[in-house]
Amino acid sequence: MKHILIIGAGAIGAYLVRELHAMYPQAKMSCIDRAEFVEAARKRLRGIAGDHVEVFESVAAVPSGVELAVECGGHAAVTQHGEACLDAGYDLLVASVGALADQALHDRIVAAAKRNDRKLLIPAGAVAGMDGLAAARLAGIDRVRYTSRKLPLAWKGTHAEKLCDLGAVTVSTEFLKTDARQAATLFPQNANVAATIALAGVGFERTEVSLNADPSAKGNTHLVEVEGPCGTMRIELSNKPFPDNPKTSMLAGLSLLRVIRNRSEAVQV
Ligand SMILES: NC(=O)c1ccc[n+]([C@@H]2O[C@H](COP(=O)([O-])OP(=O)(O)OC[C@H]3O[C@@H](n4cnc5c(N)ncnc54)[C@H](O)[C@@H]3O)[C@@H](O)[C@H]2O)c1
Structure with a gap:
């Protein structure tokens, strides 16, 4: 794992930055958050991963070389950045799967995955089996x-x-x-x-x-x-619940981490 994009620097996003920095100390992490939150997110994430992490407002501003985009910014983040990630040539792992209950959005994202020969990845999240x-x-x-x-x-x-x-x-x-x-x-x-x-x-x-x-x-x-x-x-x-956000299950963050890790492990379970 050399360069990962994380969309949403909240409870799950910060958790992923912490865990990924510990697992892949040389990896570069780019994050996207809402314009008004970029400065706060930069401060928070730099405290976790130093200059291995940078925060941006849009997919277009992210430096090249991203291997995987991980959305953990809420349903609006899927709407705002989902297609752009796939059009930029990144596979997209979505936490906010509920956004795909909007059939029109679902169809746009799947079409973007197909036209770019990329994958939309759905994690188990807070459920199992x-x-x-x-x-x-x-x-x-x-x-x-x-x-x-x-x-x-x-x-x-x-x-x-x-x-x-x-x-x-x-x-x-x-x-x-x-x-x-x-x-x-x-x-x-x-x-x-x-x-x-x-x-x-x-x-x-x-x-x-x-x-x-x-x-x-x-x-x-x-x-x-x-x-x-x-x-x-x-x-x-x-x-x-997640320590930083009682509305989010711990298992949801762990499930995303598992999918990310599986992409670089020799044995995938
Ligand atoms: N699949 C599952 O089972 C499961 C379980 C729990 C949470 N989730 C999803 O994960 C998301 C993140 O959870 P969390 O606990 O980290 O939430 P959180 O509220 O702690 O963090 C969300 C972050 O996303 C940012 N954000 C909001 N809108 C954005 C946008 N349009 N673009 C970029 N960033 C944006 C916020 O500023 C915040 O930093 C939830 O909104 C939920 O949809 C999924």
């Missing part, structure tokens, strides 16, 4: 169900407030049963996991989603259930 789901898809899948459970107050400030009285929930309550497209659109904070499952499995319309306010939930839990000719799967996670 996506290798098994994507493999099962090759034999056809009958059913994929994703269930999200959080404490009632963890749904505060979201569309859930319009669907149930969160303050009055005393037993586990399913407040929305829908498909992955609508879940990703109405609940951007759940969009990444729902979209990842949809893209790995049976698509946005056929992926069933159940959102629950559960007073007994242990943190932020995800359950993925799959039925098909090759058998059944039940994948359950209870994720711990």
Whole structure:
């Protein structure tokens, strides 16, 4: 790994800079962040990786030689920089997979990958078992169900407030049963996991989603259930948050790091 581009210098971006600098001390890292945040990001990241890291406002300003672009800047960052990365000839690893629930954006990004003979890489992120789901898809899948459970107050400030009285929930309550497209659109904070499952499995319309306010939930839990000719799967996670951002799962940063490392390791697992 000689030169990597990281889009978004927040919790995940800074974590990646720290880990990659430790793993590949000679590697150059370019970062992109919002114009108003460039100076702060430069100061923060220089404190981690010294002059091995530089921060820019756009893909066009990044020096040549990038081997991989990693988006961890949110859905707006995918919209703003996704195609530009692929047009610049970089493979693109996206953390904000939920952005791809917008079919028009999805189609533009996939078209950019194809016309540049580059890859759009979708990590498992905060969920697990996506290798098994994507493999099962090759034999056809009958059913994929994703269930999200959080404490009632963890749904505060979201569309859930319009669907149930969160303050009055005393037993586990399913407040929305829908498909992955609508879940990703109405609940951007759940969009990444729902979209990842949809893209790995049976698509946005056929992926069933159940959102629950559960007073007994242990943190932020995800359950993925799959039925098909090759058998059944039940994948359950209870994720711990990232120290720098309680809305992000630690596993999401680790999952990106795994994909990046795999590109330069002799053995890829
Ligand atoms: N796939 C998953 O399971 C999963 C899990 C958690 C988070 N995520 C995604 O990862 C993203 C980053 O998470 P985080 O905890 O680091 O967030 P964060 O809020 O700590 O950091 C986001 C950074 O991106 C920057 N940014 C915002 N808009 C941008 C733009 N248009 N261009 C460039 N930079 C921009 C912000 O200034 C900030 O520095 C989240 O927004 C989320 O979409 C995905």
